[in-house]
Amino acid sequence: MELPRESALLRIIVGESEKFEGRPAYEAIVMKARELNMAGATVTRGIMGYGKTSRIHSAKVLEMSGDLPMVIEIVDIEDKLDNFIPLLEKMMKGGLVTMEKAKVIHYKHEVR
Secondary structure (H helix, E strand, O other): OOOOOEEEEEEEEEEOOOEEOOEEHHHHHHHHHHHOOOOEEEEEEOOEEOOOOOOOEEOOHHHOOOOOEEEEEEEEOHHHHHHHHHHHHHHOOOOEEEEEEEEOOOOOOOOO
């Protein structure tokens, strides 16, 4: 799959404990993106954050939070990401979704 230089980045933030159909929401989102042949997705576990309620979620040992932020980033062309958003909204109870333009510099697979 080729990815045009002018693409877009969809950033989704959900709580680690959020579920969709019995599995972690972040996992369900990535699997749905893969099923729809999105160019790529990555999940990063945040070590600290807060959202709409201003409640701090932290990975500090003395403040063990069971709901750390999970950041899912999906890169593809804007039209494909726009079409993904209605599906995404059905998969999320809470969280944040943003989209921004992305200039793709390098998108290759190393052949071994």
